[in-house]
Amino acid sequence: MKVTIKDVAERAQVSVATVSRVLNQSKPVSPEIQDKVMRAVNELGFNPNPVARSLVMKKSLLIGVLIPNIANMFFSVLVRGLEEECYKQQYTTLLCNTNGEIDKELHYLNLMKDKYVDGVVILTSSLKEEHIQFFEENPIPVVFASQSNNGGGMFDCINIDDFQAAYDATSFLIKWGHKKIGLLSGPLTDMESGFSRYSGFRKALEEHNLDFYEKWFSEGTYDIYSGFLRGKEILSRKERPTAIFCASDTMAMGLIHAADEIGIRVPDEISVMGFDDIPMAEAFRPGLTTVRQPIFELGAKAAKMLMEQIQKKSNHKKQLKILPHEIVVRKSCLKLL
């Protein structure tokens, strides 16, 4: 029923080896025979079985992708960039949700290895010993996206400068006259989007001799619901900050929702700054003042870096690529001066 290389060989009256050679152009074949083979291929509508091919080549034209949560806009847009670039190069993405759990990450990493993926793109909260160990044992091309810790030059990485971005965002608020600023961060165990942004925030405060208020600080999980819950918490204290910086647009939206329920107007009574600039940040009312990451590009470039690594194979120079961020001013923040 299924047409194999053997059928083609018979039809073209040559050996399977020859068929393989013309299909892969791995060895010179005389033009006449090449013709015969190609004709047979077309007539039979043959296409090589990728599974059999994988088994012998230890390749699959598959790119494994580890994602904490695909239903998070930041990740899904990034994945689009990733996927589009892969498609151009004939690769297909094997997408796996990890919930940020290292166990699941490892589970999928092992699966990917066994599936002979040609490379892996990892989105994880922080580089862990387990990751390092895995890739020491299994030298698979990999790039960590939205992550700056490259394990001391062990891995390719691509990210924005989270620290600086948070610093810039906070400085922006300060420049606009805010002195009592709250923070809704990600989990501080996330070294990048969690801790780095937290640190950038504190640094900006320090440099301007402003206090960091524990009571107006909370760790969320980037999603809208945590923004809502943490927002209610912070906003229902008897004293309120004049501005809150959120580590994701989604949390900012949740927080604004909370403010609305309590009856606090944004930005009149409190300013809210987001992070990411997801597509909805502009349509949201009030339009979110936020830090723009080139999300799609982050994904596309991660894919490109991976392709390069796959090509060069050995002696590949690992690099850490930092993409620019940008403050986008809309309506959710008020100028106090």
Added chain:
Amino acid sequence: MKVTIKDVAERAQVSVATVSRVLNQSKPVSPEIQDKVMRAVNELGFNPNPVARSLVMKKSLLIGVLIPNIANMFFSVLVRGLEEECYKQQYTTLLCNTNGEIDKELHYLNLMKDKYVDGVVILTSSLKEEHIQFFEENPIPVVFASQSNNGGGMFDCINIDDFQAAYDATSFLIKWGHKKIGLLSGPLTDMESGFSRYSGFRKALEEHNLDFYEKWFSEGTYDIYSGFLRGKEILSRKERPTAIFCASDTMAMGLIHAADEIGIRVPDEISVMGFDDIPMAEAFRPGLTTVRQPIFELGAKAAKMLMEQIQKKSNHKKQLKILPHEIVVRKSCLKLL
């Protein structure tokens, strides 16, 4: 370097056949030998090579998923449901973006077939002749999600009742006193979320002897930007409707954004109704009055239906499952009476 079944066999002093048998429990093996084998397996940390296994079994523990656009909240949430259910059953999802293009769909479908996926879940704008032909030639278990046309009982389908849902939404607006109602639909070439909702809308109008106004009707593409553009178009006419029904929450958000830019207040000057009830619909200001689909559940159940189909293999009774929808009243619509 890599441990194979052969290594295990040697270590356990049995044949590879025996090892295979205890691992797959395909044939009875004496308890003592079973022990020996399992010990060897654990000591060596053996796990079967899925590629080799696929080659011989024509199975892969892979579920192919066709998605128009993963960066669309409706789809990404649905995929989460899908993925979570698959994971429980040891399956991994091979996710592919199609942009709704039949060429890409077919491309990926062929790839999936060659990868020996155990089943496929398809999200597509409408069932086409090409789909039917493909599955006639390749009898792979499949379920169409968010789609009601099951090709006359050929396929498993799961969806809500799009027609009725749009009818209900429109009736709701009418009940609230709206008589001049606009429509921002999806592409009418989409039989379900496009045409069915359009039809439900018109039916409700007709039944209440209300006019359908071409000038307040536009076809969008579900995304936020098309909502914005079409919204500007509709709202800048010299006469305006009192309400607009949108075929997706995202478009509703884009439309509200447009209204805001023009200076039209929602819901005071115009009511906007969405569709889907994505997570952000509640946090959005004003909270979106919308039609809730059980999105996550849609994905999870689609997966379950597929699993069932995979198990039963032949003589599987195809079904069309309709999940309930529900009007969620929030703030984006005004009662005129």
Added chain:
DNA sequence: TTGTACGCGTTATCAC
């Protein structure tokens, strides 16, 4: 119950 040997569909290594 257990072992031998072949097949799955390719690519790669030999000879010729």
Added chain:
DNA sequence: GTGATAACGCGTACAA
């Protein structure tokens, strides 16, 4: 240049 044939790692008739 071209053709046998041995891998790749596993499941499974068939024989024992």
